[in-house]
Amino acid sequence: MTDISLIRSGRPLSLGQQLRLTAMLSWPAMMAQLSSILMQYIDAAMVGRLGADPSASVGLVSTTLWLFWGVCSMVTTGFSVQVAHSVGAGDFDKARSILRQSIVACTLFGVLMAVIGVAISGPLPRWLGGTEAVCAGASVYFLVFVAALPVLTLSYLGGAMLRCAGNMKVPGLLSVLMCFLDVFFNFLLIFPTRDVSLLGLTFTMPGAGLGVLGAALGTVGAECVSAGLMMWYLLRRQPDIMLRGTTGSYRPTRPILRNALKVSAPMTLEHAVICGAQIAVTVIVAPLGVLAIAANSFAVTAESLCYMPGYGIADAATTLVGQSYGAKRLDLAKRFGYITTAAGMFTMTVMGVVLYLFAPAVMGILSPVEGIVELGASALRIEAFAEPMFAAAIVAYGVMVGVGDTILPACMNFGSIWLVRLPLAAILAPRMGLDGVWLAMCIELCFRGAIFLWRLISGAWLKRGL
Numbered sequence: 001m002t003d004i005s006l007i008r009s010g011r012p013l014s015l016g017q018q019l020r021l022t023a024m025l026s027w028p029a030m031m032a033q034l035s036s037i038l039m040q041y042i043d044a045a046m047v048g049r050l051g052a053d054p055s056a057s058v059g060l061v062s063t064t065l066w067l068f069w070g071v072c073s074m075v076t077t078g079f080s081v082q083v084a085h086s087v088g089a090g091d092f093d094k095a096r097s098i099l100r101q102s103i104v105a106c107t108l109f110g111v112l113m114a115v116i117g118v119a120i121s122g123p124l125p126r127w128l129g130g131t132e133a134v135c136a137g138a139s140v141y142f143l144v145f146v147a148a149l150p151v152l153t154l155s156y157l158g159g160a161m162l163r164c165a166g167n168m169k170v171p172g173l174l175s176v177l178m179c180f181l182d183v184f185f186n187f188l189l190i191f192p193t194r195d196v197s198l199l200g201l202t203f204t205m206p207g208a209g210l211g212v213l214g215a216a217l218g219t220v221g222a223e224c225v226s227a228g229l230m231m232w233y234l235l236r237r238q239p240d241i242m243l244r245g246t247t248g249s250y251r252p253t254r255p256i257l258r259n260a261l262k263v264s265a266p267m268t269l270e271h272a273v274i275c276g277a278q279i280a281v282t283v284i285v286a287p288l289g290v291l292a293i294a295a296n297s298f299a300v301t302a303e304s305l306c307y308m309p310g311y312g313i314a315d316a317a318t319t320l321v322g323q324s325y326g327a328k329r330l331d332l333a334k335r336f337g338y339i340t341t342a343a344g345m346f347t348m349t350v351m352g353v354v355l356y357l358f359a360p361a362v363m364g365i366l367s368p369v370e371g372i373v374e375l376g377a378s379a380l381r382i383e384a385f386a387e388p389m390f391a392a393a394i395v396a397y398g399v400m401v402g403v404g405d406t407i408l409p410a411c412m413n414f415g416s417i418w419l420v421r422l423p424l425a426a427i428l429a430p431r432m433g434l435d436g437v438w439l440a441m442c443i444e445l446c447f448r449g450a451i452f453l454w455r456l457i458s459g460a461w462l463k464r465g466l
Contacts, residue, residue, distance in 0.1 A: 004166035007323045008088050013332065022339050025319055028168035030312030030347075034305075035175035042182055045366050046190050047215050052369055054212050056290045057137030059297025060130045063282050065145055067275030068117055071268050072153040073160075075109050076102065078264030080160035081322055081404055082256065087165055087240060088326025095165075095241045099234075101252040102157060105260070110153030117146025128279065129286035134293075137212040144216035148224065155227030158234045163315050164322060165241050170233050174226045181222035189214030263404050270410030277417045284429050285437060292434045295375035298366040299438070302376065303383050305362070306351040310391045313344040314398025321402030330462055337399040337456055344395035345388050352387030355380055379438040386442040389449025396452040403465030412451055420444040 004021060006013055013021070047054050079102035086095035125138035145152075159171040192209030195202055208214055236244045285296045317340035324333035355362070359380040363373040393413070400409045421444035428436025455461060 004319070004323065007320070007329065007332065008090050008327045010327070010329075018332075018335060018339055021320060022313075022316060022336065022343060025163075025166070025168050025316035026313045026340070026343060028172035029163065029315040030309045031172045031176065034308055034312070035172070035179045042179070042186060046186050047212060049368065050190075050211055052290050052294055052372065053133045054137055055294040055297070055367060055369075055372070056130075057125075057134040057212050058141055058215070059293050060125055060128055060134055060138045060282065060286075061142040062297055062300070063275060063278040064124060064128070065142060066278065067272060068113055068146055068149060069152065069156075070271040070275060072106075072110055072113055072149055073156040074267040074271050075260075075264050076106050076153065076157040076160045077267060077401065078260030078262070079106070079157070079256070080164040081263050081318070081401060082259055083161055083241065084164035084319055084322030084402065085326030085404075088323030089328075092240045096243060096246055097248055098256055099161060099241055100243065100248050100250045101256050102161070102260075103154070104250050105252045105257065106153050106157045107150055110150035113153075114146055114149040117149060118143060121146060129283055131290070134290070140213050141216045144213065144220055148220045151224050151227050152220075155223060155230055158227065158230035161234055161241065162230070162238060164319050165238060166319060166323070167238060168316065168319075170238075171230065174230055177229075178222045178226040181225055182219050185218030185221045186215055187218075189218045259404075263401070263406050266406040266410035267401070270406075270414045273414035274417050277414070277422055280422055281425055281437060284425050285434065288429070288433055291369070291371045292375060294367065294369070295363075295372045295379065296434060296437070298363060298372060299376040299379045299383075302359070302362045302366060302380055303355065306348055306355050306384075306387050307390055307394065309351060310344045310348045310394040311398075313340055313347065314395045316340060317344075317395055317398040318402040321399050325403045325462075325465055333403065334459060334462060337396070337402075337461075340399060341392060341395045341453075341456060344391040348387040348391035348394075352384040355387070356384035359384075375434050379434055382435060382438045382442050386445040386449075389446040392449035392456075393445065393452045396456040399456060400461040403462060405461045405464040408464070409452070409455070409461075412455070413448065416444055416448040416451070420447055 004025070006017065006021070047058050079098055082098045083095045086092070086098065121139050121143040124142060125135040128138075130138055159174075162168075162171050188206065189208045189210050191205075191207040191214075193207045194205055196205040210217065234242070236242055282293075282296075285292050317336065320336040320340065321333045324330075324336060359377040360373060362380070363376040366376070367373060397409050397413070400406065421440050424440030424443060425437045428440050430436075432439065
């Protein structure tokens with residue numbers, strides 16, 4: 001028998017069972033992350049066909065969008081970790097109570113972030129150093145995404161709750177569906193009506209010709225469909241925590257909010273500071289020219305093909321460690337921490353080798369502009385060497401989140417990027433161009449992975465949970 005209920009049963013788990021549980025939860029989570037990345041590839045590749053200026057419009061605000069998305073996602077983690085602990089302890093009534101409260105709290109937070117985003121959407125591209133040629137498209141692209149933040153926050157919440165309950169398959173399948181919908185919507189919205197040849201047949205393909213706006217609307221539309229289905233399954237079908245046929249208050253209570261704040265506040269602050277650093281990197285890159293801005297954005301998208309499997313394994317680690325911790329099986333939690341971190345490092349090492357070998361081909365998919373491809377491929381080959389240690393930082397962080405230990409890991413993350421990456425990037429960019437920025441990133445990620453491995457092995461994180 002290999003089922004996540006073994007954790008809360010109290011029965012001993014052999015190494016083989018632990019490995020199978022890790023694989024069982026990691027594989028669907030990795031597929032979900034890869035599907036998310038494919039959406040970014042699709043958007044980047046389709047917008048890339050419109051030329052350098054539209055590509056730069058998307059690239060200019062992408063890091064700021066990650067800031068907003070990430071903050072909303074981190075807020076949901078404070079509730080989902082509590083659900084994982086309650087499920088691990090077999091207290092399903094408490095898990096459902098936390099879920100009810102999280103829906104209200106996260107929706108209100110999503111509305112607040114949307115209001116802030118809409119308010120800054122106009123001047124933001126100019127703040128980031130964008131030229132007149134890219135500012136209008138960048139503002140529109142950003143506006144569409146931030147206006148949808150309440151719905152996207154519920155999507156993050158639904159996926160996090162399902163994963164912490166041990167259900168990785170539904171979020172994975174819905175991510176694949178979202179990817180297909182993104183292709184379909186983008187195909188109709190980005191390009192104008194045109195003649196398309198397929199298998200020797202030529203037919204007229206209708207299109208709205210909205211360009212960058214179409215890319216934003218297509219992706220948001222796909223995400224909204226996925227969010228609706230995710231929440232429907234969570235509330236109506238998910239065993240143990242579904243709300244169908246149950247009653248209870250949706251009013252957030254102080255103990256639940258306090259625990260959510262303890263987990264989410266450091267993560268949210270860390271993400272905001274890290275994204276602030278990434279925005280600062282965008283400002284460092286901006287003087288290098290439109291080609292460098294576009295190449296940097298596309299290279300970040302391309303590199304995500306390597307590290308998103310690590311985030312999938314980190315999701316599995318949070319669930320396995322969180323349920324083990326809730327069941328008060330601390331030795332099992334520690335073993336799952338080691339197993340998942342090793343799995344992440346192995347997977348991302350393999351992906352790093354692939355990235356190094358095929359960097360020019362990957363960049364060629366994203367843009368037909370030779371200068372962008374050349375700059376991006378060079379940056380990716382530098383970054384490939386950091387993937388094993390980047391994996392250690394990603395998965396070990398997920399392990400620590402599983403027990404609710406987020407304050408020191410958050411400090412480690414943003415301290416590393418602000419004290420190592422940014423100073424190095426500022427020094428190297430004027431001398432080496434875009435390669436200097438990515439060399440600074442490579443050095444910093446190796447340092448970050450080393451300090452996370454040290455803390456994982458020390459076991460101190462087990463003493464600082466909720």
